[in-house]
């Protein structure tokens with residue numbers, strides 16, 4: 001048994017025991033499943049764990065309805081920021097299991113019917129994670145959408161940080177965007193940078209990835225050097241973008257994000273030789 005996770009909407013549910021939030025391996029699986037088995041529309045399923053033998057059990061509760069007494073709902077993104085003060089530093093472990101369970105729970109919710117003929121899907125047989133249409137046989141695999149995020153450094157050693165309209169509290173982060181069909185990841189880095197801040201980059205190189213199911217993304221962290229052009233925020237997504245020195249930084253993203261990880265590498269001098 002590789003843990004049990006209970007989700008409700010975008011939140012992970014855990015037991016509150018003497019102020020301690022207990023989820024995953026700290027839950028008693030049978031007792032927990034019994035507690036939720038009468039909840040209408042609750043779904044129960046198991047998925048193979050990637051880093052341990054056995055299965056991870058998942059309970060997906062409908063968004064409506066009360067949280068049981070003695071339990072607490074914490075948004076999944078907030079849980080990630082709290083794990084060991086930032087799971088990007090300490091490796092994935094528990095965070096990886098939460099992300100995988102959450103990703104699959106959402107995929108199951110969104111793949112109840114065949115995208116081709118509209119008949120109900122059911123779990124595919126054969127030891128791989130997929131759903132299959134009972135009518136036409138179409139297989140549906142978990143959807144993973146690659147997105148790139150890039151730290152861009154100029155010749156003075158400054159990093160380009162941008163404020164997106166969606167960011168709260170004045171946070172500045174890195175340029176990011178989804179890979180398009182038919183495009184290389186390096187192509188996405190160059191295009192998103194051009195579209196969002198109007199500059200050209202060179203020496204694009206891959207650094208690290210992070211599962212990011214909010215929803216169904218895989219974030220691919222890149223580093224690049226400034227090549228040419230003047231910063232010009234697009235005004236649609238990006239409100240402001242500037243070069244920042246290491247000793248004069250704006251509010252940064254949470255520690256559970258690949259953007260913060262890349263910024264941390266730059267701050268420590270470990271990014272570009």
Ligand SMILES: [Zn+2]
Nearest residue numbers: 114117133136
């Ligand atoms: Zn079908």
